[in-house]
Amino acid sequence: MDVFYQKLREILESEDVRRDSDIGDFENWDSLGVLTILAMIDSVYKVPVSSEEFLKVRKVGDLEDLLRAKLGR
Numbered sequence: 001m002d003v004f005y006q007k008l009r010e011i012l013e014s015e016d017v018r019r020d021s022d023i024g025d026f027e028n029w030d031s032l033g034v035l036t037i038l039a040m041i042d043s044v045y046k047v048p049v050s051s052e053e054f055l056k057v058r059k060v061g062d063l064e065d066l067l068r069a070k071l072g073r
Contacts (some may be wrong), residue, residue: 001064004046011036019061041067
């Protein structure tokens with residue numbers, strides 16, 4: 001998951017991205033940021049994430065857990 005956190009740091013433009021971070025607290029957490037994160041997950045991990053699944057994400061760890069579940073890890 002190192003690549004996941006590295007990419008999130010780049011997209012959110014913050015070095016302070018941790019599992020327990022509230023994802024909505026990042027300045028770049030807007031519609032463009034959301035689309036960029038979804039595109040990154042699709043291109044890097046080759047798994048789609050639905051908008052319904054994504055709307056449940058509150059913390060970075062929620063997104064990591066969702067990705068791990070999709071990958072079967």
